[in-house]
Amino acid sequence: MRFGRTLRESIYPPWKDKYIDYAKLKSLLREDVADDDNQPWTEEDETRFCEEIFNNQLEKVAQFQEQRFNALKERVDAAFDKLKELAPVESSEDDGAPQKGEISASRLRTLESELDEITNEVRELKKYSNINYTGFLKIIKKHDRKRGDRYKVRPMMQLSLSQRPFNSETGYSPLLNKLSIMYFAIRQQLEDGGEQLPPLDLESQGETHNGERYTAHKFWVHPDNLLEVKTVILRHLPALVYSEQSAKELDGSDSPSITSLYFDNKQFELYGEKVNRKSEATSLRLRWYGQLATRPEIFVEQKTVDDKGGSQDLKFTIKDKYVKSFVNGEYNPEKAVQKMKRQSFAPEKIEQFQETVNNIQKYVKEKGLSPVLRANYVRTAFQKPADDRIRIAIDTDVAFIREDTLDPSRPCRDPNEWHRLDIDESEMTYPFKKMNQSEVNRFPYALLEIKLKEDSQRKHPTWVEDLMSSHLVHPTPRFSKFVHGIAALFEDYVNNLPFWLSDLESDIRKDPQKTFEEEEQRRAQRHEDVMAVGSLIGAGAKSGSYKPTQSSPVSKSYLAERMSKDSIAQALNRRTSTPANGEEAGESSSQQRSEQERSYGTLSSVIPGFSLSKYSRAKRASQQPLPEGVVAPTEWIKNMGELKVEPKVWLANERTFLKWQHICILQGGLAVGLYTAAGENTLASVIGLLFVLIAVFAGIWGYAMLRIRRTMIVERSGKDFDNMIGPMIISGSLMLVLILNFFFAYREAFGKFKDDQSSLGELLSEDLK
Missing domain, CATH: 1.20.58 (Methane Monooxygenase Hydroxylase; Chain G, domain 1)
Known part of the structure; x- marks a missing residue:
């Protein structure tokens, strides 16, 4: 489908005059006119085109988006004020205020209907931003392809889009948080209190594994901050190897390399469902560890995201020799079923396996799916043994490779095979330089994913909250490897692009102090909003109190200090200030006590800092001050085993x-x-x-x-x-x-x-x- 038709079908009627005039820009570009010597592309033509797209179309879209967004903020604030007026008071001193049990259900339902209208308009505004963002990139690509021999304006357009982040989701966060609080407060009253749970985080994504509900938070990590992020995590969680198979295949010092092979059809229907956030959006992939030449176990995984943001996973294992028949819809799982029976699997498990295989294979045949994209990355996982409350994964060396046969004359993959033989037979690894470079896209950042098991209070550990709100990470709430790889390598085949592409054109590194202050302001505002309607929400949501911290709990990286030279003096003052939380304060004080106890009865107790022992001299020679936020462990690893004294x-x-x-x-x-x-x-x-x-x-x-x-x-x-x-x-x-x-x-x-x-x-x- 051409983008012009997609744009016409996506127009929201009340705003039809505020969209990008794609037809006019194509006309100025002479897209439908063949080049000849009688009508050369002149400086005047280039100036006319750039004037129209930058000064007219881009400004029109950006200004309208800003106006509608500000109007939505005013409507949300007005609705919030109405909700505060409905909030009951605990005491009966103010006779004019509504008491508990006296709130009109009709007024609450009216307010809920108003919130529904605001939410629908927020959704339409996001679609408006997304389709216009895609339109600007599409027309600029046409320009550079047709007139790129003399003029290339794509870098200028990307810079302009990054300076007008109307397609970014960052600005929507305060709006969504306030809507979440209001929805929660209203439903608490309409449903007679319900469960005493705090409001949901609308920016996170839910997942379900083995009947357990998890909330997934996704971030980008700049390479300069990667080591510091790993250090923060390793203080609390040990590194984990995902499977015995990957441990056998790879060196024990390395993290497992993972390959994911994603499916879609020629219309990129699955991509469209995910990028447009349609209900019941589904993705399908094959995944294996290490090199395919070692005959690893291959996982077939189908993930379906519902309209509430949650997800359900179906998966089974298959041998590589059966994958081709599975892709062709001819796979018969009878051998696997007989093996499961010999291994005394429960009949319910066997029946579930057969149903999963048949459903996924049926889905592949109905949609006409085939492998189109390969994602290769190195994963480092962090998790406590036998404790799945916090699961963290960091993917590095991320590369996306075309695996399609869309062009019959020049297919990227042999149509008779289900994978690329040139990569797997030669055991090619990152950075994949021995292949056509137009078929590979290397992601510039590391990917951090934090999965937290949901409990009755939805409380997150303090160190996780500090990491997620620190300057070390860049939040990308709904980032998807599948979506990004398709958008990066198949831009000519799709008509919608994800919102995070504009972030790739800017530097995601942040000033630590500025980031800390913005996060403190956001937390304080959210706490103030919750307290304003606290009597409607109930005691369960008010139990957590907000306490402002005095300094950033995550230490500055070297690069961050280079980026903020003006704040070095303040950073030094913060390093000697009060610790950010009780846990760190306790660790610091215990460390000081241990240092005092260590110098018992020695000359260092008489002359501080002086000892003649070899241990002390070696320690003084090698001792370095710990970075801010890093404390000495309470117990060394060498002290954890059985006592053996010679x-x-x-x-x-x-x-x-x-x-x-x-x-x-x-x-x-x-x-x-x-x-x-x-x-x-x-x-x-x-x-x-x-x-x-x-x-x-x-x-x-x-x-x-x-x-x-x-x-x-x-x-x-x-x-x-x-x-x-x-x-x-x-x-x-x-x-x-x-x-x-x-x-x-x-x-x-x-x-x-x-x-x-x-x-x-x-x-x-x-x-x-």
């Missing part, structure tokens, strides 16, 4: 104790000998007693260190085993006693010498007389 460790501790006892015995023997030989000499007796005290201290110190070091060994402590206080006390005491002994002995000897000199002088004087 005998030489115990013997070394005992040898140290025996050496202290040897010192004690030597000092004690010296002290007893000196005290015994002192006799009437008071000085010798005092010195002997002092040596006795030193000997006693040496014995007590040696035994105390024996017990302390034994406890440290058992606890696998990282503290210093050396302790200089004891040796310094004993050495200082010995030096002091020896100095005192020398001083008193010298004074006594000097006194005797003076007395002898005076006696000798008296004798000489008597002899002379």
Whole structure:
């Protein structure tokens, strides 16, 4: 179908004059006129075309979209004010306010009808933006193809579209959040309270796996922020290998490479359903890990998205030799059924398998589906073992490859095969440089998907909320690999393009402080809206209180600091400010306490930051300050296993104790000998007693260190085993006693010498007389 016909069928009658004039632009471009020498394309023709598309058509569409959006905001605010007037008060002091149980159901239904009208207009406005966005890209592509030898205006158009983001969904978020709150409050009253659940997040996408309901959040991650994002996740979740098969095929240090082969027909019907968000939109793919040459297990997966945004998955496994017959609609699962019976599968499981195979194969035949697109990527998964409440996947090295046979003269895939032999037989990997580069599209960012199991309160962990609202990720709520690959490689075959294409033309890196402030403002506004109609919602939705944080909980990346040099001083102040949440504050304080305890009884407790041990010197040489938001673990991995201490460790501790006892015995023997030989000499007796005290201290110190070091060994402590206080006390005491002994002995000897000199002088004087 040509785009002009699609545009005519998509026009919303009240706005029919506000759409792009595609026919006029084609006329200016002379699309239907063959080039000849009599009518060359001149500068005046190019100026006329650019003037019309940029200054008239683009401005007309952008201004109308902005006007309608502002009008919708005013209508939503007016409806919100009406809902606040209907909110009952808890006390009866204000007789004029409505009380609980006195709210008119008719007024609520009238307000709900008004919200339905607003929601329908929001939907029409989004369709309006999408079809016009596609129209501008289509006509510009025609221009560059027909007049591109001298003039190329596609880069200028992409820049203009990014500066007028009328096709972006970011601006709709506050509007949708307020609509969600109002719908929830009204239905709580009309359904007699219902379940006490908070409002739904209309930007997220629901999925169902094994009967469990998950909410999926999707983001792009710039390569400069990828390592930092992985670090944030690894602090809370371990890396996970998806299957034993992928673990056997790949090196243990690598994440599994995944290939998805998507199906569609020549009209790209499945693509149209997904990009237009039709109810019951379905996608079908084959998926396998590693290289197809290793005969991996192939999964056939059918995913259907309902009108409420939820999804249901059907899948089964198949061998590669049966895939061709499956694509042709000739696959008979009888062998697989017999194998399941031999393995004693439950009859219900076997029946469900047969039904799934027949339904999917029937769907393929009815729609005329065949493989059209290959997506190849490397996946890193994060999940706690036996805990599926939080599931995170990061896809890197994402590449999309054409797998179609739309052009019979130059098919990308052999029509007699179900996959491309040139890729799979040669085991070609990313970046796929040994193939026609017009058939491959490399996605510039990593893809982050966070799946959270829904509970009764729909509360998300704090660290997940911080990551999703940080500057490290760029939200793309309904991103789809299938949709993006088709839009990138089959632009000439489709008439609708996804909204996120304009984001590829801009830098998704953000200033950390600005992003943090915007998120705080958004949370505060949402909290204010909930509290404004809190009595209508009930206690369940009001239980969570909003507390503004003082600094961004996610640290700045190196690139982010380069992008915001003016805020470096503020970042340094934030690094020393109060932690963002209680958990981090607790970890920080515990880390400080552990540092204080680590320096017990060492010279570092007397002279801070100084220790003579090899451990401390090595630590000082290698220690680096941790990034903001990263804290030391409370328990090291080396301490988690069974305690195994070699005998030489115990013997070394005992040898140290025996050496202290040897010192004690030597000092004690010296002290007893000196005290015994002192006799009437008071000085010798005092010195002997002092040596006795030193000997006693040496014995007590040696035994105390024996017990302390034994406890440290058992606890696998990282503290210093050396302790200089004891040796310094004993050495200082010995030096002091020896100095005192020398001083008193010298004074006594000097006194005797003076007395002898005076006696000798008296004798000489008597002899002379």
